[in-house]
Amino acid sequence: MPNEPLQRLFAESGWTLSQCARAVNRVGAEDATPLKYNGSAVHHWLGGTTPRSAAVRRFVVEAFARRLRRPVTHAEAGFPAPADQEQRPPLTVEGLIELGRQDMDPSRRSVLGASLFSVALTIPGWPDVIGRAEAVTMGRTQRIGMSDVDMVIAMTERVSDLDDEFGGRYARPMAAAFLVNTVAPALLADGPEHVRDAMKSAASDLCYLTGYMAVDEGLHGLAQGYYLKALELAGAAKDHLTYCTTLRGMSVQAVDLGHGQTAMRLADSAAAASPQAGPRMRAFLAGQQAHASAQIGDRNNALVYLQEAETAMEKAESRATTFASYNPSSLLYHVGQIRYELGDVKGSIESLQESDNLRNHTFRRNRVRFLSIQAERQLELGHLEAACDTWGKVVEIYPHVESGQCDTRMNTMYRRIRPYLKNHHARALYERARLVTPARLLA
Template identity: 25%
Template structure:
């Protein structure tokens, strides 16, 4: 007896909302699949018609369809909403769920998938539009769900979590995001995320959610620094939800700063600008360090967009906020927002808007502070910025010298951002052709990246 398939009316309705023809949707799905490393995924208009008739595409196609439709609409749509099955962990973790129990399940699943190094998570792409809902919901936050019953959590439990944050943050700052992240993820899975399921007094609950948000942010930041952008984005979105639950507005703004930094780095400066501005508007004057960071990242986004005047003004606003920073009054997660970091960010902003002298000045200040603190990653990024200002002035010898210092520092940390700074410097040297200094730097860089 022949079984009649049930048409997938939800998928057909969502496709209609995008205004895409079946052929165009198929073309975009194929292109996205190629970019994500799935060359075997090659649908045509007939395949799309069959999906709407009830044929269930195999993974990873449902997730790719969801990404393509989300991009077309400008907000996140999951494979579940498209009638293509339950959202897998990497899809669900892109959502900012109002239900607290679902949030705890989501972040726990994400942590387990990360520790297990499951292939689907490692290959998960960065979705530019995924942050639209979370940043909006953070500003309009309300909640009413309670965790599952169990032994009560004590403030002593929360203190232990916060003490561990301090140690893992030091690992990130001094050794790079590739060092210790999976150890942190395992710690969160065993010792922290289970606490979120247990009942707490209101003050303990806020403190626990704050500590969990800090650690989850750090997981995202470490993944970002290690070039695992899909994983990083998912951790950051869940960290934002945890920060909302804690009621800590500066911490939520800090998470948005990390999301803005990632979006701009990956070629989405308009999204980076919107995220930085959302964080700044929500901050409402609290935490000068967080404000200085958000202004700095707003400047980076504006520079990438080519909006020179506004980018320069953002740098000035960041400097003004930095003058109000009192380290003893700032939370521990803000300790890295210091002269080494801020001058380094300003150097890259001014470099990108063509202010060579200003960029060089900020780069040198950042380098000096980073050297005194023995922060190799920040030193590498700022040395690369300094080298690029020398290239803009056509001073290849000075650029080569700064480039060698970049290589030396980049070799001391496990950070894809440091390696990407080296690759960017190589690209900027290309106009100098086969000059011996270019050849020397290229060979040394090859040795580093191979190692």
């Protein structure tokens, strides 16, 4: 029996059978699931054959959501609902516990589609989460005070420091265990209303940070799960700052993966939810709006938002203290990304160099990423020796970080430099890098 719902989606997409198959294969590759579907497979799906694998059904739904730029459900594609749909805990704290436990147990992580970024994710608006404090149900056996809140804040700051210096591979499991074993019971405890709100806010910050570290490992679906919990908890705490910071972080995730329209939507949502933002927050949000605008080819808005970010940064206080803070180095990184998206590769490199000059070099993971981007663009202009010099700085720092993003950048370096190994500088870089690269990445 033909799958009429899927046929309707296919007609709306405007794809050929082969284009649809390639789109599904690309989504699968993001989730570390190599697929080799062709137009014949799509023809069978349209004719009523349901993919046996639940993962493949999820990939099909995500591929159509990306193509149509709107949420697409399994039912809309004529597929059965995911097996875990009814099992997903509806309450904020229960859902947080389940998410953290799955993250602590890698054998269960595939249930989440941990590596798959979803453009169809439903993002709760501020009015939707602000009234959901009742979802965080009070317990009966524990009572919390501000000292408990201070402990969660301090733990978040220390995990953030570890993440900045060494990458998230070791720090995130610590954060997940802390969320499950300490923070979740505190959220269910009794206490004065202002203390319970402060605990929700602190928990929201930690969820945001844990999601950010999941992005670092390329676990994009898992990261989105943490980000959603951060939004829910921020709303329950009436914490505008963390709500907007999380939306902006979700936009960064999207733009780095090349989903410009989704990044723009999230950046605009963050800005709309923060009408009373101070200058640093306004710079933080406008910089991201500028980057997303540039990626979708909207040059005029990119430059308008960038000017707004620069003006706001001039008004901001000199010190930035929190792990989500935005500073002049961050703004120059955005300038570099915007210039690149708009075709100015040389200007992009100059901005990234200026950003590095201002950056706190104890933040090793980000320095590896940003220097790698700079080197890749130097090579794009044909500046081989300059690229090798920049990659040389990366090789010095790389052994000190445990980061999926840094691993990816090193792999890119090997791929980009191999055609030039007859050059003395390229060969020397290649040999130095091999001495500090784990064997699993050299295979």
